[in-house]
Amino acid sequence: MGYVQEVYDQVVARDPHEPEFHQAVKEVLESLEPVFERHPEFQKAGILERLVEPERQIFFRVPWVDDEGKIQVNRGMRIQFNSAIGPYKGGLRFHPSTYSGIVKFLGFEQIFKNSLTGLPIGGGKGGSDFDPKGKSDGEVMRFCQSFMNELYHHIGANIDVPAGDIGVGGREIGYLYGQYKKLTRNYDGVLTGKGLTYGGSLGRKEATGYGLVYFVDEMIKARGKTIKDSTVVISGSGNVAIYALEKINQLGGKVVAVSDSSGYIYDPNGIDICTLKQVKEVKRGRVKDCLSCQPEGEFGTGSIWKIKCDIALPCATQNELNEEDARSLIANGCFAVGEGANMPCTPEAAKLLIANNVMFAPGKACNAGGVATSALEMSQNSMRFPWTFEEVDARLRTIMKNIYIQSSEAAAEYGQKDNLIIGANISGFLKVVDAMMSQGIV
Numbered sequence: 001m002g003y004v005q006e007v008y009d010q011v012v013a014r015d016p017h018e019p020e021f022h023q024a025v026k027e028v029l030e031s032l033e034p035v036f037e038r039h040p041e042f043q044k045a046g047i048l049e050r051l052v053e054p055e056r057q058i059f060f061r062v063p064w065v066d067d068e069g070k071i072q073v074n075r076g077m078r079i080q081f082n083s084a085i086g087p088y089k090g091g092l093r094f095h096p097s098t099y100s101g102i103v104k105f106l107g108f109e110q111i112f113k114n115s116l117t118g119l120p121i122g123g124g125k126g127g128s129d130f131d132p133k134g135k136s137d138g139e140v141m142r143f144c145q146s147f148m149n150e151l152y153h154h155i156g157a158n159i160d161v162p163a164g165d166i167g168v169g170g171r172e173i174g175y176l177y178g179q180y181k182k183l184t185r186n187y188d189g190v191l192t193g194k195g196l197t198y199g200g201s202l203g204r205k206e207a208t209g210y211g212l213v214y215f216v217d218e219m220i221k222a223r224g225k226t227i228k229d230s231t232v233v234i235s236g237s238g239n240v241a242i243y244a245l246e247k248i249n250q251l252g253g254k255v256v257a258v259s260d261s262s263g264y265i266y267d268p269n270g271i272d273i274c275t276l277k278q279v280k281e282v283k284r285g286r287v288k289d290c291l292s293c294q295p296e297g298e299f300g301t302g303s304i305w306k307i308k309c310d311i312a313l314p315c316a317t318q319n320e321l322n323e324e325d326a327r328s329l330i331a332n333g334c335f336a337v338g339e340g341a342n343m344p345c346t347p348e349a350a351k352l353l354i355a356n357n358v359m360f361a362p363g364k365a366c367n368a369g370g371v372a373t374s375a376l377e378m379s380q381n382s383m384r385f386p387w388t389f390e391e392v393d394a395r396l397r398t399i400m401k402n403i404y405i406q407s408s409e410a411a412a413e414y415g416q417k418d419n420l421i422i423g424a425n426i427s428g429f430l431k432v433v434d435a436m437m438s439q440g441i442v
């Protein structure tokens with residue numbers, strides 16, 4: 001049995017109840033096989049065994065009182081996965097499905113994504129099974145304060161710097177930061193995605209969605225296609241989806257469908273961004289509410305991937321685009337897929353798309369713009385000097401272009417031209433492994 005398979009089997013045996021984590025590990029480890037053939041010293045140093053085991057996992061009780069005076073208890077977690085190249089960095093997810101297997105898959109992917117940005121940030125992730133949907137602002141605040149009452153022991157501007165993810169946006173980061181400051185009396189850059197009046201960076205809110213489109217633009221330009229005049233379908237209607245849509249519009253494409261967990265809206269004339277922002281960012285409503293301003297729009301509950309498009313951008317959640325969806329996209333002439341969400345395509349779907357010559361941008365590479373801009377927020381906090389939107393956006397664009405170049409060059413070097421999954425995994429891994437080899441067995 002090969003080294004990679006052996007380590008994978010150990011991962012499954014050690015935590016058999018974490019299928020999402022197994023899926024993420026398998027995808028990365030399979031890509032790395034040729035690297036281990038060239039570098040037997042990595043195996044001798046136990047690199048993979050160390051890479052798949054988080055440096056630290058923290059699980060904690062989060063008690064809070066709801067509006068009826070009833071005591072609620074959620075589970076909080078923070079997985080500090082790998083600090084070889086910098087302080088742990090990665091978001092917090094508040095969603096009822098959150099458990100160790102999901103946080104570990106996200107934290108593991110974050111190691112390579114953060115490395116790809118070229119910035120000094122390690123990998124981590126956290127969250128809770130708390131569901132902010134339908135909760136009052138007061139309930140969300142009390143939950144966030146209780147969550148931070150424990151988390152603050154484990155984070156710091158040079159230790160671990162969390163940010164947002166599903167269910168954690170500007171409101172939640174504000175409450176978390178307020179409580180951190182109250183507990184520590186420290187005004188430092190310990191969270192990113194902060195509001196602009198208290199240390200946030202211009203361009204952070206837009207960064208993941210814009211960065212995704214910048215990456216896809218580079219990828220398709222290399223094969224003679226453009227976003228201009230392309231028809232695009234985006235799943236989700238949260239932070240990543242909204243700003244991907246905005247950038248597609250700016251580059252002359254047309255987004256005809258978006259979704260949330262209740263279903264999708266489709267309008268051949270395009271989705272109106274102002275209405276979408278109002279419904280989702282201000283009213284916290286459902287995607288169907290947009291139809292009052294989309295006279296030709298319709299609501300559907302089946303798979304959004306049956307809608308004909310040139311470019312598909314899954315921006316909601318893991319494993320939301322399966323093999324059957326991939327077949328529909330191929331049959332409808334889709335030429336590119338960009339993973340705005342983390343691991344939204346099942347491994348079978350990704351393989352099928354690539355085998356059918358659909359250009360495929362893996363999340364680790366193409367959604368790295370959010371964390372990259374979070375690292376820019378950390379720089380601004382350290383300098384105590386904010387940059388303009390244009391400055392941040394220009395840096396983001398350069399970072400996304402570099403990630404594309406690095407990933408495609410690594411793919412070509414290892415004999416897998418245009419396979420950006422393999423290229424991104426190898427390229428992200430090589431920097432981390434170099435740091436781990438230098439730092440000894442820790």
Ligand code: NDP
Binds near residue numbers: 167168208239241315
């Ligand atoms: P948001 O909470 O802002 O939005 C999530 C969107 O996806 C909502 O429309 C939500 O619908 C939908 N969604 C979430 N879970 C499900 C589900 N199980 N089934 C169907 N729809 C679902 O999150 P973000 O936009 O921040 O994150 C989206 C994805 O992008 C995640 O995979 C995240 O890890 C990834 N990502 C985010 C980054 C960031 O900077 N925010 C950075 C890199 C990756 P509903 O409201 O109905 O639940």
